[in-house]
Amino acid sequence: MTQLLGESTYWRGEAADAFREALDGDLPRQLRNAHRSVSKAAAKLRGWHDDLVGYQATARRYDTRAKLDAAALMRAESHHERARTTNVPEPELKAAGDAVTRAREALESVRRLARELEETHRVEAGRVAKSLNEATERLAPGEPGVLDRVLKWVDEDLGDFLSDVSAVVGFAAMVIGPLFPPVGLALLFVATGASFGALALHLRDPRVHKSLKDGLTKGEFDADFWDCTVTLTGDALGSVPGVAAVAHGAKSASAASHALGALGDSGGIASAARTGSSAFTSGATIAMDGLRQVENPLAGWALRSTPDAVQETVKYTLTGTGAITATSHLPVFGENETVDNTATAVDGVRAVVDDGPSAAAKAAHAWTIIAR
Structure with missing residues (x-):
């Protein structure tokens, strides 16, 4: 637009004046504001992308760990059930029961970590969404509502x-x-x-x-x-x-x-x-x-x-x-x-x-x- 305005100085007449007035009015300011708004939004989205990649990698680790812990719990429960039905010595039965308890705690621990990750994701997603809305404040104009469209039509x-x-x-x-x-x-x-x-x-x-x-x-x-x-x-x-x-x-x-x-x-x-x-x-x-x-x-x-x-x-x-x-x-x-x-x-x-x-x-x- 700066180039157009500079080159149009050699143009004379009513059309030239109207052209320069159109380019030299609110449009340049609105374009600059739109650029700043989109740039701010892009920076927020790049940061969210990096966070999301990390969340996904962590979630995959939790998923793998949960599968292993669930399998370990099934084995511990099966071993405990066999020990209980075959009248093994008390110390061995107690050890089998302790193994079940530890396996359950391990599975519950990874599930708790997964829920915490989900909550972190939800909070951060809301924060990013809010920051994207804030990127338009005093910069990008809002989409006209029904009343704005009606008033424009009346005008x-x-x-x-x-x-x-x-x-x-x-x-x-x-x-x-x-x-x-x-x-x-x-x-x-x-x-x-x-x-x-x-x-x-x-x-x-x-x-x-x-x-x-x-x-x-x-x-x-x-x-x-x-x-x-x-x-x-x-x-x-x-x-x-x-x-x-x-x-x-x-x-x-x-x-x-x-x-x-x-x-x-x-x-x-x-x-x-x-x-x-x-x-x-x-x-x-x-x-x-x-x-x-x-x-x-x-x-x-x-x-x-x-x-x-x-x-x-x-x-x-x-x-x-x-x-x-x-x-x-x-x-x-x-x-x-x-x-x-x-x-x-x-x-x-x-x-x-x-x-x-x-x-x-x-x-x-x-x-x-x-x-x-």
């Missing part, structure tokens, strides 16, 4: 993150809304706001531009093209309620300001701002609450002859499926092309049979209340 793919938030929060609003209407309404504002933010970010994303351009101009209708198309469509359809609510809120604020002026209120700018803000919030809330109650006309027509329970199940299933596909490509689940393509296909179908008709019905309803 690099904020648009996708907001799309996923919109889908999940929208489903939560549908579930919670009937039980706690104010909470469900607040969640709807969050969901539509997230969709609008995702749409704005995706429209500015060069990758999205290139994929759509290649598809429309070169006929490259690959998985990336359809993924970008479905994502933008979902973001746009999810933004409809939010745009409509804001538009109605702005109309209400404008009407309140005109009414305040007609009454000749002399409260000044602060009074006008409070009145306009209150009217905007009230108007947006009323509009969003009305949009929340607009059903999917296509599903309603297709299921018109079915019981209410079936219609409710289909409604929750369609929205819940969107929440599931939204989380399918999170980094905690890894990258799986089959899963991603399946999620894109499912979202495309949902856009046609659920999101699209629902957004159209909501837009029509919003136009009705705004045009009053």
